[in-house]
Amino acid sequence: MKTGLKQRLVARALEEGFDACRLCRPWDVGHVPARLAAFLDAGRHGQMGWMEERAHWRGAPEVLWPEARTVIVLGESYTPEADPLAGLARRDRGNISVYARNRDYHDTVKKRLKRLARWLIDGAGGEVKVFVDTAPVPEKPLGQAAGLGWQGKHTNLVSRDLGSWFFIGSVFTTLELDTDTAEVDHCGSCRACLDVCPTDAFPAPYQLDARRCISYLTIEHKGPVDEDLRPGLGNRIYGCDDCLAVCPWNKFAVEAREVKYAARDDLLAPKLADLSVLDDAGFRARFSGSPIKRIGRDRFVRNVLYAIGNSGEPGLRAVAQGLCEDADAAVADAARWAVMRLDRDANGLA
Structure with a gap:
């Protein structure tokens, strides 16, 4: 391994616009298969049949690409400028999840990932694959294994440096780079995210029943939503930010640097x-x-x-x-x- 490569990689990632860069091994998430199987066996994935079809990959990244030796996990802030829950009181207006109030983040993050991956190949060789929420990759467990954050009681990744508002992308590489220490849980006795959920989508801390989750119901669920759940939707017409927004760790959230993540006027409270x-x-x-x-x-x-x-x-x-x-x-x-x-x-x- 070339001397100082990891340090240069992290510095390059920040130059590209990412706010955090951590590394782990693809096989550092050995707990995922059992947890995923329990989730699927309970039917908590609802209509997301693709999760079951690709469980063998989603549960074990080393199966997805056996040649990979390192996973580079990147975080990019999209912290909103104002309270994302303020719009819930404007009942004649729609409330759209913060991440969807402008351009599709998949395109923006993937471009950064590709540039970073190209830089790595040009400087150190090896092969790479990039992923951002569109492949059967357990991004949140990998993020915890790499030290980017920990999966909170709402099952989302929380960072001591970024709070809750950040996108996750990853670069898989055949290069064997130095890794970081896994993050530990810092939720303590807090249960703000569990208590705020309008549809009681958390059967227990660290467990999610997607069939009751507003993000799932408004985005993934096809056909009519159960009538008992409809009142809980309020004016949320695409996604839900409640459990993210109330997390105390957001006091450490950093301002989004990418202007494409700033809300469009016509999507702020349409x-x-x-x-x-x-x-x-x-x-x-x-x-x-x-x-x-x-x-x-x-x-x-x-x-x-x-x-x-x-x-x-x-x-x-x-x-x-x-x-x-x-x-x-x-x-x-x-x-x-x-x-x-x-x-x-x-x-x-x-």
Whole structure:
């Protein structure tokens, strides 16, 4: 191994725009297969069949690419400028998860990863593969093994240096570089993330039931959402930040350096009435370049209608009524539910 390579790698990663760079071995996450199997056996992955289909890779990174000897785990801050939960009180507006309020982070992070990987190859040889949330890679356990952070009680990665607001990317390489010490748990007795969840998606600390998670329900879940869970969605129309936002470690969060992560004005608190009337072409145009685009118009408008039903705003009744016969069955169902909820509120019924 060339002298000082790891130090130069870390320095280069920071130059590329990352806020943290740590290293581990692909096989340093031996606890993942059993934990993943328990999650899948309990059916907590919901409709995410791809998790079960690729469990043999997701549980063991060394199986995904046997030649890899080191995993370089990178963190990049996307800390919001303002309280991400403030918008929950504006019931006639939609609340979008912080990470999706501008350009798709996958594209931005992957470009940085590729530049860093190319620099490494040019300087030290070897082979590389880059990943950012689109392959069966256990990024959060690898992040903990590398010392980037630890998986908190909400199962997300928390960092003493970055708080909760950071994207994770990784570079797998055949080079055998010096690794870092794994991070330990610093949650202590805190359970803020568990208590704030509107849909009780955490059966126990460090366990998540995706079937009750608002991020899963608004992004991954196809078809109608269980009626018992709809009120808990509030005005969250794409993702949920509650468990991240209340973490005390966010006092150490660093400001996002990438301007592409700053919220677009039209996605900060968009009017539900405007979003509900989007047809497929209008949806694609409005969310071009956004991660929201991947869920499609129907699922998105379904979410908007749930928010309308939770709004208590009688002025939105006509909007919902106009979609009761929508061509998409889930949208039509959501519209009828919204009308029923608004009528109930107007009549003062519990």
